[in-house]
Structure formats: C-alpha cells, structure tokens
Amino acid sequence: MAQVTMYASAMCGFCHRAKKLLKQKGVDFDEIDVTMDRARKREMMEQAGGAHTVPQIFIDGRHIGGCDELYDLERRGELDPLLGAAA
Secondary structure, X not given: OOOEEEEEOOOOHHHHHHHHHHHHOOOOXXXXXXXXXXXXXXXXXXXXXXXXXXOEEEEOOEXXXXXXXXXXXXXOOOHHHHHOOOO
C-alpha cells in the first residue's frame, strides 16, 4: 500500500471529502493539520509547488493536488493503481 500524506485543516469541507474517499478505499494516511501551524503550511506550499489551499495530497511523495484532483483520478480509474490496491 502506498504512503499517503494529506495537508489539511479542521474546518475544510474539501479535506473531509478527500478523507472520506481515502477511508472508503481503506487507505491509511498521515494527516498534517496546517490550521494554526505556519511552519507546516510553509512546508506544504514548498512541497506542493506554491499551492496554498487545502487539502494538498501526496501519494508516495508525488504531489497529487487537492480534493478535485483526487476525485478526478478516481473517476479515470487511476487512483487504485497509485494506491497499490487496484481492484
């Protein structure tokens, strides 16, 4: 199974939606809350090529993007292979 990291904030609807999809797929992920942590937010932006909105999702170190991009991968059938759980 791939290593998934998500930078998120507590009150973000897109974050909750992305987490829901990952949980439905049985994926364990590391969640980094950037709500009140400027250093972590700066870290997220550096790793995500300047993206400043949450969530920012990484699969095995590869920047996937946000919630919309995660769901786009799912619709195209490309998410399961990235997660190492192709059905």
